[in-house]
Amino acid sequence: MRKKLKVGVIGIGNIAAIHLEAYRNHPEVEIAALCDIVYEKAKHSALEFHVPSVYTDYRELLKQEDLDFIDICTPNAFHAIIAVDALNKGKHVFTEKPDAIDVEGALRMAEAASHSGKHLMAMRNNRFAPGVQFLKRFIDQGLLGEAYTGRCGWLRRRGIPGKGGWFTTREISGGGPLIDLGVHFIDVAIWLMGNPKPVSVVGATYAKFAESSLSDSIHSGYGEKLEDGVYDVEDLSSGYIRFDSGATLQLEFSWASNVEQEESFVELRGTKAGFSLRKGEVKLFSEIADTMCTTTPDLSKAKTGGNHAKHLHHFIDVLQDRAEPIIRPEHGVDMIRILCALYESARTGREVRLDEERE
Incomplete structure (x- = not known):
């Protein structure tokens, strides 16, 4: 088996439950940290999915050195902000759609991915x-x-x-x-x-x-x-x-x-x-x-099966060098x-x- 990848999920709303379930069912992923501005939401999911670390500030989560990648499930306006910070911290990033709410944000994300050499992918389930x-x-x-x-x-x-x-x-x-x-x-x-x-x-x-x-x-x-x-x-x-x-x-x-x-x-x-x-x-x-x-x-x-899970599992394949990314940062910019x-x-x-x- 390849290295087990540790993920931190930021934003614990409706869509995050689908992401967490997809990771729980993948043998090469460990959900290592959750973050939400409402502590009770993150803590509830942490108990359900047996996650050891819970945060209310994503910047504190990004300090957790053992995380391989970040999954962003927050409201749209925060996708680009968190993605750029995570990439600059040396983490791979998967984000829910849309990539950003303005072109400047999408460009900053693509530039941060290029400079960091890390993978950046947005949901296209x-x-x-x-x-x-x-x-x-x-x-x-x-x-x-x-x-x-x-x-x-x-x-x-x-x-x-x-x-x-x-x-x-x-x-x-x-x-x-x-x-x-x-x-x-x-x-x-x-x-x-x-x-x-x-x-x-x-x-x-x-x-x-x-x-x-x-x-x-x-x-x-x-x-x-x-x-x-x-x-x-x-x-x-x-x-x-x-x-x-x-x-x-x-x-x-x-x-x-x-x-x-x-x-x-x-x-x-x-x-x-x-x-x-x-x-x-x-x-x-x-x-x-x-x-x-x-x-x-x-x-x-x-x-058959959930298309969200299929896409998230594809991202794991990319991180494990088994596949070329089906979606690239430039697609998000366009x-x-x-x-x-x-x-x-x-x-x-x-x-x-x-x-x-x-x-």
């Missing part, structure tokens, strides 16, 4: 879904052809998380469903397109459901609600991305909107075939023998550039160029 993995193999075999346009989205009818808490407070979250949900399926679409560089975006945001208390989504249970809290983010966003390859991508993400039902989707259209991915089901569209064909691959024997540019376009009503920023 949907890349590990069976349907996405199948499509990646399908595309890598050249069966899609040139991917020249597509659509992606995640639409909820009523699923605002932690209303009044940090999720709906822009200063801490960075925004609403665009930064919360968009990071998932914009990433999947761009990855399947071959990671083209974004050159311009147009975006729009809407906030229409701040007064609604209805919920029909399990996802509204995330975060802590505050009756008299802040709601200064969007509940629906839409947009359009143009890439240096000439390809384009339409997008739409909502926490609340008057649609038939909640759904997430990715569609790409290529010169040899197209596909849709909805609720884990893949459909392929193509011409065969002068006939229009729709094919539904059988993914019933694909490896993602945050896109999200922030979409918000800027929504604010100004104008197209935002990204290629000019890099010049």
